[in-house]
Amino acid sequence: MVEGAFEVEESFRFQGRTFEEYLELFDLDVGALSGSVLDCPGGPSSFTAVARSIGLKTYAVDPQYGRPISDMATDCEAAIADTEAQLRAKRDQFVWDYYGSVETRCRYLRAAGQRFLADYAQYPERYVVAALPDLPFVDDAVDSVLSAHLCFLYDDRLGLDFHQAALDELVRVASEEVRVFPLASLDMTRSEFVAPVAESLRERGHTVDFRNISYEFMPDVTELLVVSV
Numbered sequence: 001m002v003e004g005a006f007e008v009e010e011s012f013r014f015q016g017r018t019f020e021e022y023l024e025l026f027d028l029d030v031g032a033l034s035g036s037v038l039d040c041p042g043g044p045s046s047f048t049a050v051a052r053s054i055g056l057k058t059y060a061v062d063p064q065y066g067r068p069i070s071d072m073a074t075d076c077e078a079a080i081a082d083t084e085a086q087l088r089a090k091r092d093q094f095v096w097d098y099y100g101s102v103e104t105r106c107r108y109l110r111a112a113g114q115r116f117l118a119d120y121a122q123y124p125e126r127y128v129v130a131a132l133p134d135l136p137f138v139d140d141a142v143d144s145v146l147s148a149h150l151c152f153l154y155d156d157r158l159g160l161d162f163h164q165a166a167l168d169e170l171v172r173v174a175s176e177e178v179r180v181f182p183l184a185s186l187d188m189t190r191s192e193f194v195a196p197v198a199e200s201l202r203e204r205g206h207t208v209d210f211r212n213i214s215y216e217f218m219p220d221v222t223e224l225l226v227v228s229v
């Protein structure tokens with residue numbers, strides 16, 4: 001399937017970003033991080049591993065967890081190799097201020113995956129097999145939720161009903177805040193679902209803000225959704 005600058009398979013890519021990239025995507029200050037955080041979808045991101053190492057109570061959710069570690073490692077490397085080939089072919093369609101090169105971008109993906117796999121092997125209880133829009137957590141289970149590279153990005157296969165249910169679910173399990181990035185779909189333009197989802201959250205009494213972040217990889221895709229619960 002070809003969507004804008006990316007070609008994606010029908011399934012979702014099992015690749016993840018580093019803790020440091022999460023700080024950029026979600027406009028977070030490491031010194032201000034505290035409490036409990038849910039990363040959903042976690043994928044093979046190193047966010048949970050590194051956040052735990054600095055004292056945060058973090059959990060990650062992904063439907064692709066719960067499999068043998070060797071299978072997750074294989075899928076992660078295959079996804080990164082595919083991304084690498086596509087980025088080399090379409091380098092000019094992205095902004096390289098943050099990464100500098102395709103090699104560095106892929107080095108970060110591999111570093112995140114290796115840290116995730118090592119942490120998963122040691123602390124599998126941090127990694128919960130589940131899928132939006134149904135999370136096995138009680139109301140207000142965590143202080144905040146971070147959600148990157150699922151909602152809005154894959155709006156070609158996840159419809160408006162899914163998005164509304166998914167955001168309602170993320171808000172249900174958070175006692176303070178939900179942050180979602182990016183708000184663009186694979187064609188690199190703002191998803192048509194952003195406005196109705198934001199409206200529906202406001203109607204339910206939540207405060208919805210849009211922030212511009214300095215991290216930019218897809219051109220002009222710098223909007224972060226911040227929902228105060």
Ligand SMILES: C[S@@+](CC[C@H](N)C(=O)[O-])C[C@H]1O[C@@H](n2cnc3c(N)ncnc32)[C@H](O)[C@@H]1O
Nearest residue numbers: 012014016017041042043045064131132148149
């Ligand atoms: C591109 S990864 C994003 C990982 C990480 N958040 C990041 O930004 O690096 C997308 C992940 O979404 C997961 N996923 C797919 N459908 C999902 C669902 N319904 N609920 C939660 N996660 C889902 C996939 O398994 C995949 O690991």
